[in-house]
Amino acid sequence: SQQGEEDPQALSIQEGENATMNCSYKTSINNLQWYRQNSGRGLVHLILIRSNEREKHSGRLRVTLDTSKKSSSLLITASRAADTASYFCATALYNQGGKLIFGQGTELSVKP
Amino acid sequence: EPEVTQTPSHQVTQMGQEVILRCVPISNHLYFYWYRQILGQKVEFLVSFYNNEISEKSEIFDDQFSVERPDGSNFTLKIRSTKLEDSAMYFCASNSLRATDTQYFGPGTRLTVL
Numbered sequence: 001s002q003q004g005e006e007d008p009q010a011l012s013i014q015e016g017e018n019a020t021m022n023c024s025y026k027t028s029i030n031n032l033q034w035y036r037q038n039s040g041r042g043l044v045h046l047i048l049i050r051s052n053e054r055e056k057h058s059g060r061l062r063v064t065l066d067t068s069k070k071s072s073s074l075l076i077t078a079s080r081a082a083d084t085a086s087y088f089c090a091t092a093l094y095n096q097g098g099k100l101i102f103g104q105g106t107e108l109s110v111k112p
Numbered sequence: 113e114p115e116v117t118q119t120p121s122h123q124v125t126q127m128g129q130e131v132i133l134r135c136v137p138i139s140n141h142l143y144f145y146w147y148r149q150i151l152g153q154k155v156e157f158l159v160s161f162y163n164n165e166i167s168e169k170s171e172i173f174d175d176q177f178s179v180e181r182p183d184g185s186n187f188t189l190k191i192r193s194t195k196l197e198d199s200a201m202y203f204c205a206s207n208s209l210r211a212t213d214t215q216y217f218g219p220g221t222r223l224t225v226l
Contacts, residue, residue, distance in 0.1 A: 030212045042219035043155070045204060088155065092212050098143050099168055100154040100205075100215060 003018065005103050006089060017099030019076040021106040028044040030092045032065060032072050037086045046074070046087075051094070069074075079110045114138045116218035118204050124224045125194055133189045133221045135204030144187045145205040145215065146179065148172070155203065161187065194225045 007022045023032070034046040049056045049065045049072065056063050062075040076083055086107050090100040115137045125131050137144050146158040151171050159169040161179055178190045187206075191198055205215040 002126075032128060033214065035217070040201075040222075043217040045214055045216060048214045062175045090155070090215075097168055098210075098212060098215065099146065099157045099160055100145075100147075100155075100158065100206060102147075 002013045005086070006106045008106060009104065010107045010109070012111065013079055015079060015081055015110055015112050017079055017110075019079050019083070019108055019110070021074045021087050021089075021108070023074070023103055025072075025089075025091050025101075026070065028094040029067075030062075030094050030096075033061060033090045033092070034061075034072075034074050035088045035090060035102075037088065039085075043088070076108075079108075081110050081112045084108060085101045095106070114207055116216050117127055117192070118202075118218035118221050120217065120221060124220045124225070124226065127196060127225055128193050130222060131191050131194055133191075133202050133204075135189070135205035135218055136185050137176055137185045137187055137204065138208070138216060139185070141173075141200075141206035141208045141216075143167075143207050144179075144181070146189045147203045147205065148200040149203065149220075150197075150200045158189075158202075196209075196225050199225045 005024050031050045033048045035043040047058050047063050049063050050053045065072045086105040088102050088105045090102045119134045122144045135188045144161040147155050149155045157170050159173045161165045180188050197226040201220045203220045204218040
């Protein structure tokens with residue numbers, strides 16, 4: 001598997017439901033960042049979690065990190081149609097500066 | 113809130129032509145990056161820049177590519193002789209005190225090579 005793989009590749013839910021996206025990686029990281037991208041647009045930073053952190057919250061977002069399993073999850077609670085977008089995890093590798101390695105992303109569709 | 117800006121938003125060029133993509137990072141940031149995203153694919157790292165020099169580059173960033181910070185605000189990516197496969201969205205990013213801080217991305221420049 002590649003560094004930074006998201007699962008599932010696509011997710012379709014109803015408004016109000018929770019959406020969970022997972023990210024796995026291979027090598028030791030300094031931090032892991034989640035981004036959102038609306039179709040054809042720029043990358044919007046959502047949340048950064050460092051390797052010594054296990055969980056972070058930001059509004060309706062909850063991110064967890066399990067370094068022993070080399071995985072992270074992004075939970076969006078009470079989803080809205082406006083949450084429809086692609087979500088990417090990006091890892092900053094340990095001792096390799098700021099270079100981010102992105103996964104393929106999860107395409108989330110929230111139906112009204 | 114400060115943001116990274118990029119110009120132009122869309123650039124169309126003929127194969128073999130030179131293009132310069134421009135970015136204005138957030139003003140107190142120290143680390144600068146270029147990434148690209150070919151349509152339908154994942155975002156790929158091209159180059160990082162710190163203290164007026166390249167700190168890391170990927171295999172994609174060959175001799176056809178160069179970066180420059182010509183003044184205190186702009187950060188440019190030049191492609192000397194564009195190829196069809198250079199068609200992609202190019203993103204500039206920056207972060208502040210540490211390379212491992214949050215990277216803030218610009219809106220991107222869509223480059224189309226004909």
